[in-house]
Amino acid sequence: MSVSSATPYSPRTQPPILSQTHSQNISQNQLHYQPQGNPQNVSEHSQHNFAPSDKQKPIHPNKDPSHIQRKPKKRTLQKIIKQRWLFAMLIPGVVWMIIFNYIPMYGIVIAFKDYTVFDNIFSAPWVGLKNFVEFFNDDKFWLVMRNTLGINAIKLAIGFPLPIALAILINEIRFVRGKKIVQTVSYLPHFFSWVVLGGMIITIFSETGIFNRAVNAMGLADGPVNVLTEARYFWGLFITSDIWKELGWNSIIFLAAIAGIDPALYEAASMDGATKIQKIWHITLPSIKGIITILLVLSISAILNTSVEQFLILQNPLNLEASEVIDTLVYKLGLQAGRFSYAAAVGLFKAIIALILLVSANYASKRFNDRAIF
Amino acid sequence: MVRSREQIIFDVVNYAIMIVLCIVILYPVWYVLILAFNEGIDAAKGGIYIWPREFTLQNVRVVFENAGILQSFAVTILRTVVGVITHVLFTATVAYALSKRRLVGRNIFITMGIITMFFNGGLIPTFLLIKNLGLLDNFFVYIIPTMFNFFELIIFLAFFRELPAALEESAFIDGANDFQVYIKIVLPLSLPVLATIALFNGVWHWNDYFTGLIYINSDDLQTIQTFLYRVIAQNSSSQMLQNTGGVAVFRSTTSRSLELATMVITTFPIVCIYPFFQRYFVKGFLVGSVKG
Numbered sequence: 263m264s265v266s267s268a269t270p271y272s273p274r275t276q277p278p279i280l281s282q283t284h285s286q287n288i289s290q291n292q293l294h295y296q297p298q299g300n301p302q303n304v305s306e307h308s309q310h311n312f313a314p315s316d317k318q319k320p321i322h323p324n325k326d327p328s329h330i331q332r333k334p335k336k337r338t339l340q341k342i343i344k345q346r347w348l349f350a351m352l353i354p355g356v357v358w359m360i361i362f363n364y365i366p367m368y369g370i371v372i373a374f375k376d377y378t379v380f381d382n383i384f385s386a387p388w389v390g391l392k393n394f395v396e397f398f399n400d401d402k403f404w405l406v407m408r409n410t411l412g413i414n415a416i417k418l419a420i421g422f423p424l425p426i427a428l429a430i431l432i433n434e435i436r437f438v439r440g441k442k443i444v445q446t447v448s449y450l451p452h453f454f455s456w457v458v459l460g461g462m463i464i465t466i467f468s469e470t471g472i473f474n475r476a477v478n479a480m481g482l483a484d485g486p487v488n489v490l491t492e493a494r495y496f497w498g499l500f501i502t503s504d505i506w507k508e509l510g511w512n513s514i515i516f517l518a519a520i521a522g523i524d525p526a527l528y529e530a531a532s533m534d535g536a537t538k539i540q541k542i543w544h545i546t547l548p549s550i551k552g553i554i555t556i557l558l559v560l561s562i563s564a565i566l567n568t569s570v571e572q573f574l575i576l577q578n579p580l581n582l583e584a585s586e587v588i589d590t591l592v593y594k595l596g597l598q599a600g601r602f603s604y605a606a607a608v609g610l611f612k613a614i615i616a617l618i619l620l621v622s623a624n625y626a627s628k629r630f631n632d633r634a635i636f
Numbered sequence: 637m638v639r640s641r642e643q644i645i646f647d648v649v650n651y652a653i654m655i656v657l658c659i660v661i662l663y664p665v666w667y668v669l670i671l672a673f674n675e676g677i678d679a680a681k682g683g684i685y686i687w688p689r690e691f692t693l694q695n696v697r698v699v700f701e702n703a704g705i706l707q708s709f710a711v712t713i714l715r716t717v718v719g720v721i722t723h724v725l726f727t728a729t730v731a732y733a734l735s736k737r738r739l740v741g742r743n744i745f746i747t748m749g750i751i752t753m754f755f756n757g758g759l760i761p762t763f764l765l766i767k768n769l770g771l772l773d774n775f776f777v778y779i780i781p782t783m784f785n786f787f788e789l790i791i792f793l794a795f796f797r798e799l800p801a802a803l804e805e806s807a808f809i810d811g812a813n814d815f816q817v818y819i820k821i822v823l824p825l826s827l828p829v830l831a832t833i834a835l836f837n838g839v840w841h842w843n844d845y846f847t848g849l850i851y852i853n854s855d856d857l858q859t860i861q862t863f864l865y866r867v868i869a870q871n872s873s874s875q876m877l878q879n880t881g882g883v884a885v886f887r888s889t890t891s892r893s894l895e896l897a898t899m900v901i902t903t904f905p906i907v908c909i910y911p912f913f914q915r916y917f918v919k920g921f922l923v924g925s926v927k928g
Contacts, residue, residue: 338740341738341740345738345739345814347813347815348733348736348739348814350815351729351815352734352745354729354730355726355729355730356748358726358783359748359749359752359784359786362762362780363751363752363756364752365765366756366757366761366762366764367756367757368757368761369757369760369761369762369765370757370758370761372760372764383764428657431653431654434646434647434650435650435654436647443658444654444658445914446911446914447657447658447662448657448661449910450662450665450907450910451661453839453843453907454903455842455843455844455845455861455902455903457845457865458861458864458899458902460865460868461668461864461896461899462665462668464868465668465671465892465896466667470682471682472667472685475683510661537642537643538646539642539646570846571845574846574849575865575868589759592758592759592760593850596760597759597763597850602764606760609758609759613755613758
């Protein structure tokens with residue numbers, strides 16, 4: 263189980279429309295001598311948290327709520343039959359979600375079991391927290407935790423502000439054409455796969471690659487620097503390549519927010535003699551504060567969602583000390599060594615930490631900034 | 637407006653930063669490109685920085701003559717085409733049903749979907765599910781487990797809500813049912829959003845190597861990215877050469893340059909179409925992140 267949080271979506275918390283609630287509303291409506299059958303009035307007069315009625319309500323005879331009163335009990339079933347085409351379109355999606363989202367969520371129980379290939383999920387014996395205890399006592403526990411948290415914390419500290427800075431700088435370019443070119447170029451690496459990027463990195467940083475030639479030519483090092491195989495370079499390599507790939511792409515959303523700022527603010531500031539830096543500091547940044555906060559909360563909660571694709575590409579047996587993280591461990595334990603239960607427990611442990619991070623980041627943001635995603 | 641000295645300095649610094657940024661992004665790409673088009677053994681000597689020293693199309697040709705690589709390309713293309721079509725149509729169809737406020741139990745289904753956006757089973761339970769469904773080492777593992785995505789469903793939902801209701805109403809009065817309205821009226825009007833999602837999903841399908849790595853064993857079914865991963869990360873470049881056959885080829889083409897040529901060919905389609913679809917990408921990104 264893991265908390266995925268690349269999605270700034272705030273769930274609406276409305277209770278489902280139940281048939282009883284609905285008929286109750288209508289009788290209440292009649293007590294008030296309202297003109298009957300107007301859904302707008304029904305919701306105004308009900309104390310229930312009624313879903314707001316669709317503004318684009320079709321004026322279709324079948325949708326007229328007045329006939330509902332006649333058979334209040336059969337209403338839901340009748341409606342479902344009337345909506346059979348909608349349900350035919352919906353049900354495959356619901357079935358898909360149950361199979362591919364909810365069954366794996368249930369499958370997490372194997373973290374508390376001793377699952378082997380000979381069992382199925384149900385028959386495997388329960389072992390309680392044994393797998394978790396084993397992970398906490400594992401030699402690799404602290405190493406993996408240090409790498410996972412360290413790499414991601416540094417990535418966040420550097421990789422989060424840079425796209426904001428880039429968006430501000432792109433916005434200040436005066437030539438439309440220059441702006442377009444910088445945008446096109448900076449979004450480009452986002453479309454390279456990690457495999458191709460890995461191949462590029464190996465080409466550039468190998469012993470005969472351009473990086474080593476340049477470093478030696480400038481006299482910064484004697485002989486080859488083994489960026490790819492020495493553990494101490496891994497964090498830097500990983501974070502740099504990630505920023506190189508996603509910097510431009512991550513700036514899109516800030517650029518859009520900046521484009522929405524009222525130009526009158528800048529004009530007024532110019533009248534008062536504000537410098538460019540002052541305008542950026544006092545107008546641009548405060549104007550996009552909201553979107554920055556929301557994205558920061560989401561990034562903090564995604565801190566453990568390391569991309570296993572990226573790690574597998576840059577990891578090799580020589581730099582394991584710095585490159586082994588929870589996700590790669592789950593992959594190796596589960597899919598390569600076949601220790602499903604143990605790997606599932608490690609994955610669940612990660613998801614719990616991620617959830618705690620999300621909730622606390624959201625709380626902090628609500629407290630200090632009055633903004634939250636839920 | 638007279639530009640002050642401070643503004644001029646700001647602009648100069650800004651343009652300098654932008655130029656450096658463009659070089660930092662473009663040069664590594666260029667470097668790989670010239671190596672891929674340089675004669676293999678010559679490239680191994682190093683010293684090629686700006687322009688190929690001994691320009692050749694040999695590397696690219698060898699890639700296209702390699703049956704294994706061609707097979708991987710075919711799998712990748714098939715997987716991308718089938719994957720994108722099924723994904724977009726399936727997600728849009730469910731989204732249309734959920735976009736109707738009159739749908740019975742709509743909030744239950746929406747809540748059910750939102751939960752899937754924040755929680756998932758994780759790698760191991762998902763792997764066991766795929767295994768139990770018999771999708772291991774099966775082409776459909778590329779298609780079915782990624783056919784639906786609730787996040788993209790919300791993008792569709794936002795789009796469908798903004799379509800003028802009058803169009804659908806007139807069709808209902810003419811006696812059409814929901815499905816007919818969806819197929820004949822809503823889908824043709826939704827081409828911009830369908831294209832956006834198709835592009836996002838297409839790039840994902842094209843670039844994904846992890847699915848092939850964990851679920852596929854047979855070489856016939858691996859995608860080009862998985863193939864490249866195995867070559868690059870597992871250092872099995874020599875295998876690649878064994879398949880190429882001819883001794884003449886062996887002399888002038890190193891495994892390294894073959895790898896580079898494959899990388900270039902793999903990335904070429906995306907780099908070609910990307911600038912033309914840039915505004916769709918950007919638009920889709922914004923719809924997805926700002927609305928919701």
